[in-house]
Amino acid sequence: MSKVAVLQCNEYNKDDVYNSIKRGIELLGGFDKFIKHDEKILLKPNMLRAHEPDKATTTHPVIFEAVIRLLLENNYSVSYGDSPGFGSPQYVAQVTGLDAVAQKYHIPLLDFENGEIVSFPEGKQTKQFEIARGVLQSDALISLPKMKSHQLTRITGAVKNQLGCVFGLNKAAFHIKFPNPVDFSRMLTDLNNLVKTRLYIMDGIIAMEGNGPASGNPKKMGVILISDDPVAIDATFCKLIDLNPDFVPILRFGKESGLGNYENIEYCGDSIDQLINTSFDVVRSPVKDETLFGFLSPLKNLLIRRPIIDIATCKKCGICVEACPVNGKALFQKTKADFPYYNYKKCIRCYCCQEMCPHKAIKVKIPFFGKLLFYRK
Ligand code: SF4
Ligand code: SF4
The missing domain is CATH 3.30.70.20 (Alpha-Beta Plaits)
Known part of the structure; x- marks a missing residue:
């Protein structure tokens, strides 16, 4: 059974966010359960593109700051980085407000513009990935995904956030290699099994609905989710928006590949029922193989x-x-x-x-x- 901490948090108030994440980490057993003090910890926020925080495209800087404060107070060594879909990591970090937080706490932005090919023979769909140097230089990852709708995979949350561990244009190349969204989702679960993130802290205070992941509308969900299981976190996101988990192939493949599970979840923290919002605008139909008709x-x-x-x-x-x-x-x-x-x-x-x-x-x-x-x- 996987455990997910559900923390109600209504706004990006620094103290509220800090206290919510602190409580969630404690409910899950503390940082020591997931990371060691001699490890170099990499924070992986969603830095999809250069949007200001109120657009709800990227991880909010208040979430980023709260996690940094907690890690530094517990004497961990912290860095951060992501490979944006468009724009340099430095520029995206500035516009999204992450750079100002990182400078305040002297947190370095690692290299996500270069990397190495890493083989992954256990992969069900993909046997090698082009992994960013910043990921390879770190011992452990903490992922900070944003809760958003997505046209291809229905939602983008914990599992999809790790695509930013692949540097530069190699991310887009996966679309050519796996135009079928089902294969693409299987590739994403392979990638998560390769990078083995220790903890996922999802920013769902103001999520994105509709034409996501970058052109949708901000939607207040008032929640932060924390777990070491990305499949369970994404399944919890589905539950919160009343989306049939069968419409999201990363959940099924995540379970099949041993990444996590979406059926047996133990919730702790606040009651999930009071946070469910069925009006969340998302594509409520199964992911289909849209390449089926390629020949006609x-x-x-x-x-x-x-x-x-x-x-x-x-x-x-x-x-x-x-x-x-x-x-x-x-x-x-x-x-x-x-x-x-x-x-x-x-x-x-x-x-x-x-x-x-x-x-x-x-x-x-x-x-x-x-x-x-x-x-x-
Ligand atoms: S392949 Fe089609 S959907 Fe993809 S970027 Fe090109 S035009 Fe857009
Ligand atoms: S649709 Fe128009 S505004 Fe949007 S990226 Fe293309 S050219 Fe730019």
Whole structure:
């Protein structure tokens, strides 16, 4: 049975957040149960992109600060880092407010722009990963995921946060290698088994719903979750938003691979029932193999969800084109004065363009026949 601490915390008040996380760690047996004093501890927040904290895209600096304070008070050696989806780690750290906290406590940002290939023969889907040097230089990880909706995997939480341990463009390359979201989810559970994070502290005070993981809307959930089991934390996130766990393949593969479990969870802390919010906007349908129709593209375009640019919102910045991992691109922009346009025949539905659009101009929509025939529950 896995144990998850559920801590009600209504706002990013420094003392409240600090006391909530302290209480949660104590309920789980204290830091000593998970990390040793002679180990170099790496904090891995969500630094997906350069958004200010109130956008709810990244781990809030107040959560980051509370964890740093607790670790330093207990005499641990701490560093941090992440590989953003767009922008350098230094720039993203500045905009997200993490850099100011790190400077205050003299916490170094480790190298997440270079790394090494690490083989993982036990992997069910992936036998090697390009792991960031900062991860390899550390003895133990504490992950600080953000609670968010996600178009490809339905939610992004504890398991998906560790994709940032892979440096630079190697992350996007996984979308080409595993365009099918089911295989992609299996790869994520392999990665978590490789990096073996000791503890996960999820920021769910203000989560992101809707067009996540970067273009959605902030949603107050008022909760912090802590566990050493990422599958149990993500399952708890599903429970809090009343999402069928069968719609989230990382849970099933996480259990099958021995990463964790989502059926037998012991909760401690505050009552979970009072924190459930069924109005959370998330895709409430099973993850389907959207590459199924690759051989019959007209059918694919009639049935499968696809990214669409809202030209009323688009600022023609071209970041979506840059983010597309497909060789030769599935999204084009003739000149900087033109709106980008899709070639859906080439599009593998990875939604990197939607994830990276800084102006919330890309939505993922299901065609009419897809609603009728393919995405029915
Ligand atoms: S990233 Fe967004 S705003 Fe920029 S060109 Fe693409 S759709 Fe338009
Ligand atoms: S166009 Fe968008 S969804 Fe399609 S492959 Fe490129 S990044 Fe992925």
